Amino acid sequence: MFFAYFFMLMVQLTLRYIPLSSDVSFLQIKQTEVSSIKAYLPIFYVHVYTAIFVLLAGFTQFNAEILARYPKIHRRLGYLYVVFVLLLASPSGIFIGWFANGGLMAKTSFIILGILWFWFTSKATLLILKRKITAHKKFMYRSFALAASAITLRLWKVILVYLFHPAPMDVYQIIAWLGWIPNLLIAEWLIKRKII
Amino acid sequence: MKRILLLALFPILMLSCRDAKKASEEKKVVLVAQPEIHKELYGFWVGDFYTAEQLEYDGDMQDAFEKLNINIKKITKDTVIAQSVVSGNSRPLLGKLSADGGRITFVLDEPGSNKYDGKFDITLVGDTLIGKWNAHNKELKWPEKEFKLLKKKFEYNASLMLPTEANYVDWSDHKMIQRVDTAADGKIDTLDGNAFYRSASNQIFKLNASTHLLKEEDVKNLRKLDLQIIKNTIFARHGYAFKKQTFRNFFDPVKWYVPVKNNVDDDLTPIENKNIKLLDRFTKYAEDNYDAFGR
Numbered sequence: 261m262f263f264a265y266f267f268m269l270m271v272q273l274t275l276r277y278i279p280l281s282s283d284v285s286f287l288q289i290k291q292t293e294v295s296s297i298k299a300y301l302p303i304f305y306v307h308v309y310t311a312i313f314v315l316l317a318g319f320t321q322f323n324a325e326i327l328a329r330y331p332k333i334h335r336r337l338g339y340l341y342v343v344f345v346l347l348l349a350s351p352s353g354i355f356i357g358w359f360a361n362g363g364l365m366a367k368t369s370f371i372i373l374g375i376l377w378f379w380f381t382s383k384a385t386l387l388i389l390k391r392k393i394t395a396h397k398k399f400m401y402r403s404f405a406l407a408a409s410a411i412t413l414r415l416w417k418v419i420l421v422y423l424f425h426p427a428p429m430d431v432y433q434i435i436a437w438l439g440w441i442p443n444l445l446i447a448e449w450l451i452k453r454k455i456i
Numbered sequence: 457m458k459r460i461l462l463l464a465l466f467p468i469l470m471l472s473c474r475d476a477k478k479a480s481e482e483k484k485v486v487l488v489a490q491p492e493i494h495k496e497l498y499g500f501w502v503g504d505f506y507t508a509e510q511l512e513y514d515g516d517m518q519d520a521f522e523k524l525n526i527n528i529k530k531i532t533k534d535t536v537i538a539q540s541v542v543s544g545n546s547r548p549l550l551g552k553l554s555a556d557g558g559r560i561t562f563v564l565d566e567p568g569s570n571k572y573d574g575k576f577d578i579t580l581v582g583d584t585l586i587g588k589w590n591a592h593n594k595e596l597k598w599p600e601k602e603f604k605l606l607k608k609k610f611e612y613n614a615s616l617m618l619p620t621e622a623n624y625v626d627w628s629d630h631k632m633i634q635r636v637d638t639a640a641d642g643k644i645d646t647l648d649g650n651a652f653y654r655s656a657s658n659q660i661f662k663l664n665a666s667t668h669l670l671k672e673e674d675v676k677n678l679r680k681l682d683l684q685i686i687k688n689t690i691f692a693r694h695g696y697a698f699k700k701q702t703f704r705n706f707f708d709p710v711k712w713y714v715p716v717k718n719n720v721d722d723d724l725t726p727i728e729n730k731n732i733k734l735l736d737r738f739t740k741y742a743e744d745n746y747d748a749f750g751r
Contacts (some may be wrong), residue, residue: 269749273750288737289676291737414749414750417750425679427657427678427679428677428679428742430677
């Protein structure tokens, strides 16, 4: 339910970018990049449009019932997730992270996030191809913890703005890190506790 | 002569737009031939416009004194043609000057077609116009106001900035922030506790949108109020008479600010137009996204 609610919010955000336009929503404050860097807009859109598929594919993968009863579904969605993350979402994330708002502090965070995401996801893929299920699981937990930053980052923003009314880029520098580090810590904690 | 005719026609044109008293004013055209007197009084007379109660109350969160600008355009033996600008409301004035033993007084009337129209009784004391304004409509909340006006030149100057000694807090509007309290019995109460008032950052003293072409990075870290103030400072330099209370509170107390007209769109420079577009885009983004789920 929780996932479903935030997933719907993400769908709503994505719908703002349909039809394709160069100056809607977030792009309203990215016109410098849009006009001076040719690749920015297409890569930005790759990132925006893949997000909901990645999240949707990811949500179902940790469900024990689906895993046991329908391994085929797990495998297919797994392929979708891996292909989207490795080929589209994480490389595009690293690219737009390079031009992120919030200066060096935010850029550093988004680039590290993108690299880790790519690394965890590829590692998990290689492990499952070798049938190492437990190790695969661990890395997929890490991978999805980072994917979920799409939601947690935006959630932290709402909370911080409500509480402190910070200037927009001050909050951006904070959520850039707050969006994924706690997620990863929770994943590590779950792994350590052998809950997986 | 042509200019005089135009000046004389001006209030008539204004009136005819409002469809009020049109017939009675047409007679004034005849007066064009009269010689002008006291030309030294022509120009903008600017100062605070307040009620006696306002003068006594001294608090932080009250609205600023309104700024009154009376623009004296033409004086003849029988007629004074002028214009009042206050609270974003620009009204034509017609009246008479009397010089009684060297004492100059005016009686100036607003047309009466607006709810807030009234009559100005003014005396020239030294270099100051001192007087009272009485609303035609006595039912108004403040039917009587006072003022002291000094003659002021109005010139567009791109480098004027808001004075740094004032606090720019939007007292005219606020948001209630709920306070959550846990009572002794463990019950959770939400109280409409703290009012949050928007306040501006010091960037409003640094960014001049009339002299510099702003870049996205200059304005990215600004809240909506900052963006609005930077944009409206452009309008203030051009003498725009603000209608919104928030901006009147910010600009009316500013010494250099003279509210002159209701529309300055044609006066804007290319730099200003570009900056306004940028600021509008960021304002819209701030409205839609600042406190919402998203980026």
